[in-house]
Amino acid sequence: MKNLFKYISIVFIAGALLNSCETTDLDLRVSPNDLASDQADPNLLLTSVQLAYGTNQQALSDISAELTRIDYMFGRDYFNNYPGSVLNGTWGRTYSSNGNGVGDPVSIGILTNLQTLETLNEDPETDLGFHVGVAKTLYAHQLLQLVDFIGEATFSQAGNPGEFPAPALDGGAEVYASALGLLDEAESLFAANPTTIGAVDIFYDEDISKWRKLINTIRLKAYYTTGNVSAFNQVIAGGNFIESAEDDFFLQYGTSELQPDNRHPDFASDYTPSGANIYQSNWIMETMLNNDDPRIRYYFYRQVDATPGADAPPNEEDLNCSLAVPPPHYNGFTYCSVPNGYWGRSHGNDEGTPPDNFKRAAVGVYPAGGRFDDSSFGNVGLGLGGAGAGIEPIIMSSYVDFWRGIMASSDAERANFLESGLTKSIAKVREFGSLDVSADLASTAPTDEDVEDYIDGIVDAFNSATGDAKENIYAEQYFTTLYGGATEAWVYYRLTGFPTTLLPNWEANPGPFPRTLLYPQNEVVTNSGLTQKQTLTEQVFWDTNPASPTFPAAN
Missing domain, CATH: 1.25.40.390 (Serine Threonine Protein Phosphatase 5, Tetratricopeptide repeat)
Structure with missing residues (x-):
């Protein structure tokens, strides 16, 4: 490519x-x-x-x-x-x-x-x-x-x-x-x-x-x-x-802003003169933060170093939910605020848009071609970072390793594919750091030792866990790897019901989880021969799990 x-x-x-x-x-x-x-x-x-x-x-x-x-x-x-x-x-x-x-x-x-x-x-x-x-x-x-x-x-x-x-x-x-x-x-x-x-x-x-x-x-x-x-x-x-990175299947974007704009669409939305326009998912940012995932500085760019309601005072104007009492169905889950400036929104939050465009976390250098997060806490803007020269991941070699883990005949074999998938994913993501020539990679980018420690820790935790805990580790790492090219995530979720750690919907009764659209x-x-469905609960032929709403468990 x-x-x-x-x-x-x-x-x-x-x-x-x-x-x-x-x-x-x-x-x-x-x-x-x-x-x-x-x-x-x-x-x-x-x-x-x-x-x-x-x-x-x-x-x-x-x-x-x-x-x-x-x-x-x-x-x-x-x-x-x-x-x-x-x-x-x-x-x-x-x-x-x-x-x-x-x-x-x-x-x-x-x-x-x-x-x-x-x-x-x-x-x-x-x-x-x-x-x-x-x-x-x-x-x-x-x-x-x-x-x-x-x-x-x-x-x-x-x-x-x-x-x-x-x-x-x-x-x-x-x-x-x-x-x-x-x-x-x-x-x-x-x-x-x-x-x-x-x-x-x-x-x-x-x-x-x-x-x-x-x-x-x-x-x-x-x-x-x-x-x-x-x-x-x-x-x-x-x-x-597709077994190695040289065969990864993706769409490459450019850096042209006008006639035509061939930048990554998420970069075009977030790196504007008026600030970022996309909210990042609280679930994935918190999961990566808690795991000390070395990919987090590549995936997200923080414009501030603290979040209202987490490690900054609640602020009704910037983050209205930071003053709210979480509803009962959010017991044990982060309702509103992820700390350290990972300013996003939780699943289903339909509150209005406050003036937080220069405060919310933006897409990073991977895969959108934005800025690498070197803790400088600057703002987004036209042409910054990789200027939009990111990719749309479609089928990456790291994804295939996770598929091989799904089909593995033993947990030991699955652990090997988990390790291999993470190794390939992190290596691919780290390559994108060089797109942001203004970033201080020397001081803030993860080292080889950091990466090795992370992968070893995840694999050790997987090997030590049992039951749902083991499945959650595998699914969380797969979903994190799929960031930016997540078409297969919904397939996996309907096949397995994992991870069960996903945030609830903002609404306590959001209706049955979609099994098809x-x-x-x-x-x-x-088409005169076609009548529209009345629900989202019809299941694909390969989805043999219990009917909604009892499955998946996190919904």
Whole structure:
């Protein structure tokens, strides 16, 4: 991925040119989707597929992180928080339209562009095997995720409006099987070592060997989710999956502020002239603080050194809840304030926004490309820290180690994967410190000894614990590792119910915890064969745990 800065700049520049025809030469190339299929530019089609997929990863990660307290969720009632409109964009970008993000030269969904690429590839004089292989791989992963979030997805009747103007939803298990079939097809295409003919691969720099590893890793995701131990172990035995940091799968951002803004979205929201706009989750900050986690200075940037109600006097204007008496259901949990300037909000807090933009904790240098927290307690602002050149983690080698721990045959084996996952995660996170050239890393960054002591302490605690305590340690470390790219957190939480240490909802009775989300409302409106769900309690086929509200325990 060494050339991602260059390539994503090309993508965004192309998008800016194509979107600026009102004020520039009207003879600029039009969207390839406005042309006949045999005239479309396959390279721009592939670019559109990648940007649609990347934008969806941002959206799904945010939802999953909110539900699992990795990020802060605003609003007390789950059903009202997640209406049918939540997945409109994700659905449209997967199948048909809805826009693929800033700088996208086209705005047609993954499946539509995949079908066009397949049509173009029917020309015996054209080899678009690479383009089609990439698109099939990303479409397959997207289908798995739609099932994880909705419980079903359209596949067998998708992309054929002439015959199926109101495509039916396929069951989750069937879509999982179909997605695995797409991965087989993509693998066959890559096995022929196709040429790239000018394609811009913003993920793997046209390295086919890495795409093969990604295919196997997506298979691992499907197998651990469904509990298919034998298939999981078969992939592991083959050895061709994301196992080291050089194969990590992520979207790289740039530092341009305007025309287009290609910075990490969280950096763009938090590093403004008027201060930070995102609240960080009290649960994850407190968990990391209590554990003395060496990643905390990379994840969060503190603008102040104390928090009202914790180690500073309560302040109604800045943090209204710092004066409140916690409700009974918060007994034993931190209701409002995490000390040491880790100024955030607890799950579901729907209080108004006070003038605390230059006081609340902001996103840090990892993964958003912000500031490293060197205890300088300065403010956020344009261009500071890494100037937004962060990443959107999607599937990292550290995540895969945690999956291997989930599928391990013994606690001893699981402890080894816990250690390995933490080692890879912390090493990746520490690399980002150098993005903030103004930070005092020499005095405040964790040392090799600090990291070793932390990992040893966590592994020792895991080995010594039993029952729920052991499961909580593993889950807390997995969730902490997933910060910034947490799409799989909600899957794990519904599979296991851990960690049970998650903060309660701000509301004592927030409604049943979501097991799936509603169907995308745009699809419900336009698809005569689809009726909207009435609850969020329908379970995915792989979720065989007790029904809500008795599960998960922390909700």
